[in-house]
Amino acid sequence: MDESLAKNEYPAAKIAKALASGEAPMAAKFCTPEVWAKYKDKQSTGPAKWTMARAINSGVMHPDSFVGCHAGDRESYDEFKDFFYPVIEAYHKGFSMEKGSDLKGTASERMDPSKIGVDLSASAQSKIVSTRIRIARNLAMFPLNPGGTQKSREDIASMMQKVYDGLPGMGYPELAGDFFLHTSMTDEQRQALIDGRQLFRGKDRMQAASGYHEHWPHGRGVFHNPDKTFVNWVNEGDHIRIISMQNGGDVTAVFKRLAAGAKAIEDGVRKETGVDGEVFMMHPKFGAVTCCPSNIGTGMRGSVHILVPKLIKAIGFEAIDKMARERNCQARGSNGEHSAVVDRIDVSNWRRIGYPEYELVADMIKFANFLAALEDATPP
Ligand code: ADP
Numbered sequence: 001m002d003e004s005l006a007k008n009e010y011p012a013a014k015i016a017k018a019l020a021s022g023e024a025p026m027a028a029k030f031c032t033p034e035v036w037a038k039y040k041d042k043q044s045t046g047p048a049k050w051t052m053a054r055a056i057n058s059g060v061m062h063p064d065s066f067v068g069c070h071a072g073d074r075e076s077y078d079e080f081k082d083f084f085y086p087v088i089e090a091y092h093k094g095f096s097m098e099k100g101s102d103l104k105g106t107a108s109e110r111m112d113p114s115k116i117g118v119d120l121s122a123s124a125q126s127k128i129v130s131t132r133i134r135i136a137r138n139l140a141m142f143p144l145n146p147g148g149t150q151k152s153r154e155d156i157a158s159m160m161q162k163v164y165d166g167l168p169g170m171g172y173p174e175l176a177g178d179f180f181l182h183t184s185m186t187d188e189q190r191q192a193l194i195d196g197r198q199l200f201r202g203k204d205r206m207q208a209a210s211g212y213h214e215h216w217p218h219g220r221g222v223f224h225n226p227d228k229t230f231v232n233w234v235n236e237g238d239h240i241r242i243i244s245m246q247n248g249g250d251v252t253a254v255f256k257r258l259a260a261g262a263k264a265i266e267d268g269v270r271k272e273t274g275v276d277g278e279v280f281m282m283h284p285k286f287g288a289v290t291c292c293p294s295n296i297g298t299g300m301r302g303s304v305h306i307l308v309p310k311l312i313k314a315i316g317f318e319a320i321d322k323m324a325r326e327r328n329c330q331a332r333g334s335n336g337e338h339s340a341v342v343d344r345i346d347v348s349n350w351r352r353i354g355y356p357e358y359e360l361v362a363d364m365i366k367f368a369n370f371l372a373a374l375e376d377a378t379p380p
């Protein structure tokens with residue numbers, strides 16, 4: 001932990017330096033001295049007993065992070081609201097915590113490919129290596145991982161094992177598969193899953209500072225069907241990342257599978273826990289609760305890996321990301337967030353809140369089409 005925060009002191013010099021750079025993390029921008037003074041001795045009433053110091057540690061230790069703050073339990077968002085609400089509104093531009101978001105139907109119902117309304121262009125299709133759409137979900141009966149323990153993580157993993165075992169019997173044979181734990185998989189298995197982009201490695205410095213990696217590797221695992229097109233991450237950061245992915249640019253197929261998968265997992269958790277109401281943590285104003293404020297709402301990030309080598313060479317990653325942000329999208333390296341960029345870019349929706357899932361997929365498709373056209377217009 002950061003030295004000052006470990007003593008529960010306001011990291012004034014570091015925050016001032018980050019602010020002066022002009023690119024301070026949201027944690028630094030919104031944890032003003034007033035906000036700090038108001039909350040510094042407060043603990044959330046949820047299971048994590050979350051504090052301001054822990055909430056902003058990642059951004060203080062890593063001034064190059066964009067968000068840099070995390071919630072430890074569902075209660076954190078409301079109980080530190082003078083901090084988290086402005087962060088949420090700044091990240092999710094146009095969203096108002098007062099108005100909230102009122103999406104009709106369930107997430108799975110909104111994942112309707114016929115409503116996307118825009119197709120990938122032929123040029124974009126030809127450049128797309130793979131497509132992946134995921135939603136982040138947390139289980140209502142456990143603390144968020146930054147505020148969890150080894151036991152809470154292990155309990156989640158054993159519960160999810162039962163959910164996965166139950167999938168074939170619940171009428172989801174095409175989604176069924178096996179669950180592999182980081183604690184028992186072989187190095188070869190691990191590397192093959194990382195190379196196939198199905199697995200997380202748990203070595204991100206920003207995630208480490210958020211508390212995601214505490215008690216690593218206990219309770220961490222990955223589930224996948226034999227084709228590796230339906231994948232779940234367990235306890236990477238959020239409790240569950242429900243992922244649909246495949247090679248090529250068939251967004252419709254990926255989206256459809258995600259809809260089925262989201263429903264299957266929710267039904268399975270409900271059956272396992274006997275919980276009648278919400279099995280996933282939901283907030284009345286914004287929807288799905290996640291550790292990082294960037295993922296709240298739909299918790300959905302839909303991405304394609306698109307080959308644009310000429311463009312990367314001509315204008316560079318930063319310029320591409322800037323264009324993405326202007327179009328409600330985001331660019332990343334193809335080995336995940338904070339990874340290096342070579343010949344392809346991960347492009348995905350940036351907004352996650354207040355818009356139905358199909359519209360967020362449309363954002364991503366439009367930007368992929370735009371990038372493909374730019375690549376075509378770039379001289380070799
Ligand atoms: P998330 O938002 O799901 O946390 P990350 O940027 O951390 O995403 O990436 C997670 C993993 O998913 C990485 O291994 C990354 O390469 C892989 N990935 C993301 N998008 C795609 C895609 N369209 N095709 C293939 N793999 C992908």
Ligand code: MG
Nearest residue numbers: 200237336337
């Ligand atoms: Mg990630």
